[in-house]
Amino acid sequence: MLRALQRRLIWPLAIVVPACAAAWSWDRLESAGSQDGPGASVLYLPSGRYLKAASLGFPEVLADAIYIWSIQYYSNYTAADRFAYLDHIYSGVITELDPHYVDPYLIGSLIMSTEAGDHEMALRLLDKGIAANPHEWILPFEAGFTCYNDIKDFQRAAAYFEKAIANPEAPGAIRRMHAEMFNKLGDKRASLDYWLEVHETADDAYVEDISWRHVHDLRIEIDLQTLREALEAWKSSPRGAGQYPQSLLELVRAGVISREPIDPDGVAYAYDPATGQVRSASPFRLYRRGPA
Amino acid sequence: MSVPQPVLEIAGLRKSYKGHLSIGRREVIKGLDLTIQPGEVFGLLGQNGSGKTTTLKMILSLIFPDAGRISLFGTDYRSVAHRHRIGFLPENPWFYEYLTGREFLDFYGQLFGYGRAERSARAEAVLARVGMSDRAGLPLRKYSKGMLQRIGMAQALINDPEFVILDEPMSGLDPIGRREFRDIILDLKRRGRTIFFSSHILSDAEAICDRVGILKDGRIGVEGRLADLLSPAVRSWEVMYAGPPFAQLMSVAAGGDGGCQLLSDRGPESLVAVHDEKVLSKLLDSIRTQGGRLISVSARRETLEDLYVKEVSGR
Amino acid sequence: MKIMAIAANTFKEAIRDRILYLLLAFAILMIGASRLLSLMTVGSEEKIVKDIGLASIALFGVAVAIFVGVGLVFKEIEKRTVYTLVSKPIRRSQFILGKYCGLVLVLAVNLAVMTAVFYLVLIQRGWMDWRLTGAIWLTFIELMLVTAIAILFSSFSTPILSSLFTVTFFIIGHLSWGLRLMADKVEGVAAKFLCEFFYRVLPNLELLNMRGRAVHGLELPESQMAFATLYGLSYTAVLLALAVATFRRRDFL
Numbered sequence: 001m002l003r004a005l006q007r008r009l010i011w012p013l014a015i016v017v018p019a020c021a022a023a024w025s026w027d028r029l030e031s032a033g034s035q036d037g038p039g040a041s042v043l044y045l046p047s048g049r050y051l052k053a054a055s056l057g058f059p060e061v062l063a064d065a066i067y068i069w070s071i072q073y074y075s076n077y078t079a080a081d082r083f084a085y086l087d088h089i090y091s092g093v094i095t096e097l098d099p100h101y102v103d104p105y106l107i108g109s110l111i112m113s114t115e116a117g118d119h120e121m122a123l124r125l126l127d128k129g130i131a132a133n134p135h136e137w138i139l140p141f142e143a144g145f146t147c148y149n150d151i152k153d154f155q156r157a158a159a160y161f162e163k164a165i166a167n168p169e170a171p172g173a174i175r176r177m178h179a180e181m182f183n184k185l186g187d188k189r190a191s192l193d194y195w196l197e198v199h200e201t202a203d204d205a206y207v208e209d210i211s212w213r214h215v216h217d218l219r220i221e222i223d224l225q226t227l228r229e230a231l232e233a234w235k236s237s238p239r240g241a242g243q244y245p246q247s248l249l250e251l252v253r254a255g256v257i258s259r260e261p262i263d264p265d266g267v268a269y270a271y272d273p274a275t276g277q278v279r280s281a282s283p284f285r286l287y288r289r290g291p292a
Numbered sequence: 293m294s295v296p297q298p299v300l301e302i303a304g305l306r307k308s309y310k311g312h313l314s315i316g317r318r319e320v321i322k323g324l325d326l327t328i329q330p331g332e333v334f335g336l337l338g339q340n341g342s343g344k345t346t347t348l349k350m351i352l353s354l355i356f357p358d359a360g361r362i363s364l365f366g367t368d369y370r371s372v373a374h375r376h377r378i379g380f381l382p383e384n385p386w387f388y389e390y391l392t393g394r395e396f397l398d399f400y401g402q403l404f405g406y407g408r409a410e411r412s413a414r415a416e417a418v419l420a421r422v423g424m425s426d427r428a429g430l431p432l433r434k435y436s437k438g439m440l441q442r443i444g445m446a447q448a449l450i451n452d453p454e455f456v457i458l459d460e461p462m463s464g465l466d467p468i469g470r471r472e473f474r475d476i477i478l479d480l481k482r483r484g485r486t487i488f489f490s491s492h493i494l495s496d497a498e499a500i501c502d503r504v505g506i507l508k509d510g511r512i513g514v515e516g517r518l519a520d521l522l523s524p525a526v527r528s529w530e531v532m533y534a535g536p537p538f539a540q541l542m543s544v545a546a547g548g549d550g551g552c553q554l555l556s557d558r559g560p561e562s563l564v565a566v567h568d569e570k571v572l573s574k575l576l577d578s579i580r581t582q583g584g585r586l587i588s589v590s591a592r593r594e595t596l597e598d599l600y601v602k603e604v605s606g607r
Numbered sequence: 608m609k610i611m612a613i614a615a616n617t618f619k620e621a622i623r624d625r626i627l628y629l630l631l632a633f634a635i636l637m638i639g640a641s642r643l644l645s646l647m648t649v650g651s652e653e654k655i656v657k658d659i660g661l662a663s664i665a666l667f668g669v670a671v672a673i674f675v676g677v678g679l680v681f682k683e684i685e686k687r688t689v690y691t692l693v694s695k696p697i698r699r700s701q702f703i704l705g706k707y708c709g710l711v712l713v714l715a716v717n718l719a720v721m722t723a724v725f726y727l728v729l730i731q732r733g734w735m736d737w738r739l740t741g742a743i744w745l746t747f748i749e750l751m752l753v754t755a756i757a758i759l760f761s762s763f764s765t766p767i768l769s770s771l772f773t774v775t776f777f778i779i780g781h782l783s784w785g786l787r788l789m790a791d792k793v794e795g796v797a798a799k800f801l802c803e804f805f806y807r808v809l810p811n812l813e814l815l816n817m818r819g820r821a822v823h824g825l826e827l828p829e830s831q832m833a834f835a836t837l838y839g840l841s842y843t844a845v846l847l848a849l850a851v852a853t854f855r856r857r858d859f860l
Contacts, residue, residue, distance in 0.1 A: 053782055053785060056777070056778055056781045056782075057665075057781035057812060057813060057816050057818075058658075058662045058665075058666075058818075059819065060654075060658045060662075060818070060819045060822060061658045061659060061662040064648075064654065064655045064658050064659070067648065068644065068647050068648050068655070071647065071648060071649050072647065098819065100819070100823045100825075101654065101823075102650075102651070103648070103649065103650030103651055103654075106650065107649055107650060309860075349690075349859065352690075352693070352694045353693070354690060354693060354694070354858070354859040355858040355859060355860065356856065356858060372696050372697070372698060373696065375694060375695055375696035375697075376696050378694065380690070380691060380694040381691075382687055382690040382691060384687070385687065385690075385691065386686040386687050386688055387688055387691070388616070388620055388688060390619065390620060390623040391616075391619070399612065399616050400691070400695060402609070402612035403609055403612060403613075403692070403695040403696065403697050404695065404696060405609070405696075444691075447691055448691075
């Protein structure tokens with residue numbers, strides 16, 4: 001009787017017991033490994049140059065796979081020290097496997113900049129992308145934007161934007177940003193030149209309007225600066241003898257400035273001889289300038 | 293009157309197989325000579341592994357000999373043109389599983405360069421000869437061993453060859469199949485074709501061959517017409533009788549000596565073998581005197597089996 | 608022609624081999640799955656679908672070349688169908704070439720089906736780029752070459768070894784540039800010579816790989832396509848000549 005029972009139990013037991021053991025150990029392993037994020041072992045892949053060999057003629061597919069993995073991995077916030085291999089993954093692996101794959105440069109630099117806070121790393125990655133894909137406008141654009149927005153290095157931003165606009169497909173907004181960088185740098189004359197270009201080549205009403213506003217305001221600012229310099233020069237010159245001139249026309253007569261200064265709206269600048277202050281009678285067209 | 297050219301002539305054929313890696317060569321055919329005349333049926337006999345199949349394969353250029361000369365129809369055997377006049381059925385044939393019998397024969401017909409109509413006609417003709425006309429539409433993988441053997445014979449005959457080479461053609465056939473194959477071979481012989489087959493089933497060889505050769509130690513040791521090879525002398529007699537038990541007869545007949553041998557003792561009848569003529573007459577007398585009833589006496593001459601066993605197991 | 612008869616027969620045989628359908632199903636599955644996979648990405652789905660599609664076509668083509676191709680010749684010899692065949696008035700060269708042509712036909716059909724599925728997926732999403740055909744054409748040439756390798760090895764070796772050797776040559780074929788690197792880095796005249804020698808002699812399958820370029824929409828210059836095709840076909844011809852030479856002297860034990 002007992003023997004019969006034994007025989008009937010043996011098969012279910014032979015399956016159930018090992019299955020339980022497997023399930024339990026799987027569970028323990030899963031929970032132990034989960035902190036590291038999904039597929040964390042991919043972090044330790046060798047550099048792309050060696051992986052290229054392993055891919056046997058399919059480096060692009062491998063790049064796709066690792067890229068997709070990286071999205072999942074970097075979306076997971078529980079892994080400790082998760083940015084440790086960030087540069088390696090994007091710069092050393094994915095973009096080595098497929099240098100022409102644009103998305104990793106963009107997403108990688110985004111993660112580096114926004115999440116890991118390392119802007120220089122992001123820029124290095126984008127530089128790599130630009131070198132491999134000189135015809136992609138979006139890469140230098142991203143780099144320029146990072147410089148402008150995150151590092152506030154308007155010089156570098158301008159250089160990047162210039163690369164971007166070399167591509168005729170680049171959106172017009174980049175040219176406007178490029179022009180504005182010079183303004184930020186304080187080089188209003190250069191800014192004006194570029195804004196003029198934008199205005200001349202504008203093919204829709206919005207662009208025409210906005211570029212005109214910039215041109216307008218920059219002209220005023222440049223004029224005001226020129227006038228202020230001229231006034232100070234007058235004051236400290238023997239002719240002025242420590243006094244500001246009575247009117248701006250005096251400056252014209254003296255040949256200091258070439259013509260009577262009027263602003264782009266055709267209105268003369270307002271001058272107070274007592275204080276030597278010169279202002280624009282017309283308001284600035286861009287609200288951010290504040291009062292003139 | 294010119295002597296007809298032999299269909300097949302082999303002289304000094306040698307073949308050895310490379311052993312596995314370190315173990316050395318094994319010479320299988322050690323200087324084989326053979327001639328087959330047109331219109332005869334020749335049986336190549338020998339133990340398993342004696343090299344019968346090897347010899348056949350060499351004739352067909354499936355294997356290349358180490359030394360020796362083979363000529364077919366008087367010219368070098370390697371010419372592809374010969375294959376138009378030859379048909380071959382290998383041992384345990386296997387064919388493309390997914391083709392039907394007809395498609396298979398059609399494919400082989402293409403290899404001979406026959407046009408569509410001719411292929412079809414020939415296929416139907418050979419199918420009728422081997423008795424497979426009604427089952428030729430089945431895919432080959434569904435064929436039984438016997439059916440495969442028949443379709444194999446069909447493909448061997450599709451080009452109406454002068455020289456037919458068969459390797460163990462009867463193997464795996466049931467008695468009816470064997471009878472039918474025998475008839476096909478005899479029919480081929482009647483039409484003047486030459487047949488060369490290998491076998492280790494002696495009864496088949498005895499029934500259909502004109503000449504046999506026994507392959508031993510890589511050579512054909514014994515070869516010739518059956519009538520010439522088998523000694524006509526009577527070797528022993530078999531006596532069947534009913535009556536007194538054998539022991540009783542023995543003491544009287546042989547004088548307690550040998551010379552007699554009880555072969556079987558089934559109920560009232562006994563079968564005794566006698567090797568000596570004198571002992572025979574004594575035994576016959578003894579049966580009569582002891583009140584027994586003689587049923588039969590038959591003389592046994594040398595059979596092919598006797599010859600074969602003698603040849604193969606060494607003198 | 609007798610070669611065509613054997614090719615047709617080989618085609619019929621391979622077409623009924625179930626491995627073929629298994630592989631085809633996998634390929635189609637992959638192309639379909641690539642659509643799902645592309646949902647996991649941020650950015651261009653198109654690239655992922657195209658990459659996986661081309662890779663599937665190439666890899667499953669190679670798998671068919673190896674598994675079906677190697678098996679074909681061996682099966683004939685093992686199952687002794689070759690005995691009756693070779694005893695008919697055909698040359699051994701015709702037999703081997705017929706087998707090869709039949710197999711290439713199978714590959715072509717296989718490739719055509721996979722390509723059709725692939726293109727359907729692309730057209731449906733509006734990602735179709737007819738320049739991909741150039742890359743697929745060269746992939747076909749690559750498959751012809753690999754098949755020739757498989758036939759060469761299976762004319763004298765067992766299926767397992769033949770498969771291994773063919774896979775090895777496929778791998779080496781894609782690592783040719785590694786030999787070039789080695790030739791530069793290694794020291795010693797003899798070693799350098801060997802590296803250079805193998806670099807030139809072994810098949811360089813990367814020359815037939817324009818898949819990455821096609822996906823990125825880069826130029827596939829006609830002259831390069833022509834030369835790549837010529838390289839692939841002539842290398843294949845050499846391999847077939849070797850296969851015929853080996854097969855001619857082979858004992859069918």
